[in-house]
Amino acid sequence: MTEQDLLSVEKLVKRYGGLLATDDLSLSVREGELHAIIGPNGAGKTTLIKQLTGEIPSDSGKITFAGQNLKRLSEPGRSHIGLARSFQITSLFQEFTVLENVCLAVQAHNGHSFRFWKKVNKDKNLTDPALDILRRIGLEQRADTAAANLSHGEQRQLEIAVALATKPKLLLLDEPMAGMSKEDSERLVERLIELKSRHTILLVEHDMDAVFSLADRISVLVYGRAIATGTPDEIRNNDDVRQAYLGEEA
Numbered sequence: 001m002t003e004q005d006l007l008s009v010e011k012l013v014k015r016y017g018g019l020l021a022t023d024d025l026s027l028s029v030r031e032g033e034l035h036a037i038i039g040p041n042g043a044g045k046t047t048l049i050k051q052l053t054g055e056i057p058s059d060s061g062k063i064t065f066a067g068q069n070l071k072r073l074s075e076p077g078r079s080h081i082g083l084a085r086s087f088q089i090t091s092l093f094q095e096f097t098v099l100e101n102v103c104l105a106v107q108a109h110n111g112h113s114f115r116f117w118k119k120v121n122k123d124k125n126l127t128d129p130a131l132d133i134l135r136r137i138g139l140e141q142r143a144d145t146a147a148a149n150l151s152h153g154e155q156r157q158l159e160i161a162v163a164l165a166t167k168p169k170l171l172l173l174d175e176p177m178a179g180m181s182k183e184d185s186e187r188l189v190e191r192l193i194e195l196k197s198r199h200t201i202l203l204v205e206h207d208m209d210a211v212f213s214l215a216d217r218i219s220v221l222v223y224g225r226a227i228a229t230g231t232p233d234e235i236r237n238n239d240d241v242r243q244a245y246l247g248e249e250a
Helices: 045-053 075-080 098-109 117-122 124-137 152-164 182-195 208-214 232-236 239-246
Strands: 005-016 019-030 034-038 060-065 083-086 170-174 200-204 217-222 225-230
Touching: 005 045, 019 034, 019 045, 019 060, 019 200, 019 217, 019 225, 034 045, 034 208, 045 075, 045 083, 045 170, 045 200, 075 083, 083 152, 098 124, 098 152, 124 152, 124 182, 152 170, 152 182, 182 200, 182 208, 208 232, 217 232, 217 239, 225 232, 225 239
Parallel strands: 034 200, 034 217, 083 170, 170 200
Antiparallel strands: 005 019, 005 060, 217 225
């Protein structure tokens, strides 16, 4: 781990019976970069995210975040020190408004009880930071709309807003563009370009146009191992990556 690394993964292993989901996996994420993880289905990308957040335990290996060994830290504990994840499948309070969803995340991060969650949209200590986040993610005009009435793309944006409300040091985005239209994907890419100037981001994504336009560095996973890490140009021109994943037209 170097001084500029915010996250370091060393020789991470996760087994499911005879299957190695992550196989001696090592990579690092530098402070201030957008680092993308790509690879074919079954490469171990989502397993890695779950190991990072503590959702599943690792069989061996080491995860260091902001200088701290995460081995004994719970999932809530990891969130508290600055690891925030947006989920591959949206998990929002559908009956609450956009603003209320973000207010609840602000409230939770501040350590307050949910006993008065019906009134969160009346508390300026919650609404002011929540509205600022909605402006950054492009949902301020939808603040009073129920989450259930948002488009799929807007729900994914809201999910990122909820993650941002926890004031993350590292934002983990697990396929944020999954199921999006081309127009929605392009809109989200624009938002992520703005967010990457203020946040360190680890992005798992299948949309190669988005990855190559956003990433500072890319790691390519195949069968649970990182076969290459580099800039978009380095990855695009890497023969092993072209053969294993991108194809000859990359």
